[in-house]
Amino acid sequence: xxxxxxxxxxxxxxxxxxxxxxxxPVGTPDSSSVAAPPEECVGSTFAxxxxxxxxxxxxxxxxxxxxxxxxxxxxxxxxxxxxDGLRVSSLAVSNHPRALGAxxxxxxxxxxxxxxxxxxxxxxxxxxxxxxxxxxxxxxxLSQAVETAYLYLYVTVIIPMTMVAGTIPAIMPIGPVSLGxxxxxxxxxxxxxxxxxxxxxxxxxxDACLVSVTQEEKDRAGQxxxxxxxxxxxxxxxxxxxxxxxxxxDETCPAVxxxxxxxxxxRTAGYLADINTDPAVDQQIADQAAxxxxxxxxxxxxxxxxPSDPADFTTIETLMSLGLGLVPYVGGAPTEAIxxxxxxxxxxADMSETVPLSDLTVTKSMTAGYYAYALSAHVFEVAYGQxxxxxxxLLQMLLPTLSPEQLAQSVPQSDGLxxxxxxxGLVVFHNVLRSVCLAKDKVDxxxx
Numbered sequence: 001x002x003x004x005x006x007x008x009x010x011x012x013x014x015x016x017x018x019x020x021x022x023x024x025p026v027g028t029p030d031s032s033s034v035a036a037p038p039e040e041c042v043g044s045t046f047a048x049x050x051x052x053x054x055x056x057x058x059x060x061x062x063x064x065x066x067x068x069x070x071x072x073x074x075x076x077x078x079x080x081x082x083x084d085g086l087r088v089s090s091l092a093v094s095n096h097p098r099a100l101g102a103x104x105x106x107x108x109x110x111x112x113x114x115x116x117x118x119x120x121x122x123x124x125x126x127x128x129x130x131x132x133x134x135x136x137x138x139x140x141x142l143s144q145a146v147e148t149a150y151l152y153l154y155v156t157v158i159i160p161m162t163m164v165a166g167t168i169p170a171i172m173p174i175g176p177v178s179l180g181x182x183x184x185x186x187x188x189x190x191x192x193x194x195x196x197x198x199x200x201x202x203x204x205x206x207d208a209c210l211v212s213v214t215q216e217e218k219d220r221a222g223q224x225x226x227x228x229x230x231x232x233x234x235x236x237x238x239x240x241x242x243x244x245x246x247x248x249x250d251e252t253c254p255a256v257x258x259x260x261x262x263x264x265x266x267r268t269a270g271y272l273a274d275i276n277t278d279p280a281v282d283q284q285i286a287d288q289a290a291x292x293x294x295x296x297x298x299x300x301x302x303x304x305x306x307p308s309d310p311a312d313f314t315t316i317e318t319l320m321s322l323g324l325g326l327v328p329y330v331g332g333a334p335t336e337a338i339x340x341x342x343x344x345x346x347x348x349a350d351m352s353e354t355v356p357l358s359d360l361t362v363t364k365s366m367t368a369g370y371y372a373y374a375l376s377a378h379v380f381e382v383a384y385g386q387x388x389x390x391x392x393x394l395l396q397m398l399l400p401t402l403s404p405e406q407l408a409q410s411v412p413q414s415d416g417l418x419x420x421x422x423x424x425g426l427v428v429f430h431n432v433l434r435s436v437c438l439a440k441d442k443v444d445x446x447x448x
Contacts, residue, residue, distance in 0.1 A: 106433035116431035133224035166416020307340025333374035
């Protein structure tokens with residue numbers, strides 16, 4: 001659906017451009033006495049669904065029946081009235097980081113997934129006071145439509161499909177290959193391929209020339225309906241978080257993920273002191289924070305031995321990780337860690353270099369946590385596979401009519417469920433931390 005809409009949009013843009021090129025020049029008898037407002041060709045962050053509808057309708061109009069051509073004006077008017085009457089809550093809409101104000105160099109464009117993108121959108125909505133406002137379908141941008149459509153597809157199809165693929169049992173095994181593997185392989189590759197395609201398409205649409213709009217239409221694109229709010233209230237904790245963060249920018253507002261752990265300890269201690277009213281407890285918090293900081297300054301960590309995060313892999317490395325993950329016993333977390341170490345080594349990292357734990361970044365620590373969980377889960381999966389005989393014996397007590405071979409082929413795999421907290425919990429949270437910065441860290445862009 002999303003790709004078809006984008007293709008139709010690109011096709012419509014070509015027709016619109018041709019129509020503009022053949023328009024009557026200003027000053028001819030057919031030209032309007034009032035100059036039309038200037039127009040600008042925009043990408044998906046300013047091209048609304050109303051603009052897209054007009055472009056597609058006008059491009060198809062010459063091929064439509066004569067009756068439709070005669071009533072084209074009223075048909076478009078009715079369609080826009082219907083789209084304007086449909087209101088969507090801001091809480092149900094996701095957005096591209098560029099539409100939230102991120103620059104082309106912001107890390108929020110590189111480190112994102114549908115879930116973290118939705119979280120980032122809602123944080124900015126809360127910060128801007130638009131969390132419970134509504135937007136018309138006519139004014140919804142193509143970017144919002146693409147991101148929102150894929151968010152719901154991701155939650156309702158991609159995630160369940162990936163988890164199911166990781167639990168399909170080894171049916172009819174022939175050596176390392178089984179019918180279960182042949183069934184799960186298209187699901188795994190399809191889910192990963194869909195991620196790569198939609199992310200690339202979404203980024204391309206932002207900078208594409210899709211439709212020409214006036215400045216008034218550009219200002220209205222993606223904006224909520226004025227003076228229309230849903231009667232809800234944002235929890236105070238979320239308001240406090242949203243008030244402290246902005247979209248990260250490398251030059252002016254470094255992402256939370258780049259901050260050292262010492263900064264995190266200071267902020268945590270400060271927050272605990274702020275919400276506490278007992279001076280004795282405040283002193284205890286300060287003492288504990290000081291001891292922790294002293295320990296972190298003396299503990300040395302070989303930080304480059306932490307493999308590079310999978311989000312920093314090249315496309316080839318990502319495909320290699322996916323392919324090697326199918327190798328029995330060693331595929332998965334071990335091969336992904338090896339690829340991550342290779343990425344760091346060939347990137348020029350000194351594998352023997354150490355830094356104090358206090359200087360270790362949030363991203364490095366969370367990446368270490370990711371690999372620690374993944375490797376632990378991998379060990380559990382191997383142990384689970386080795387204990388298959390015990391599982392089969394227990395099942396045979398319940399199902400004595402089935403042979404041990406039949407039962408062994410019906411035992412589900414464990415990685416689909418056991419890796420879900422890492423993939424859809426820690427990774428999403430990490431992407432959010434790499435996409436936002438602390439508002440107090442923002443500095444003005446230098447002149448020039």
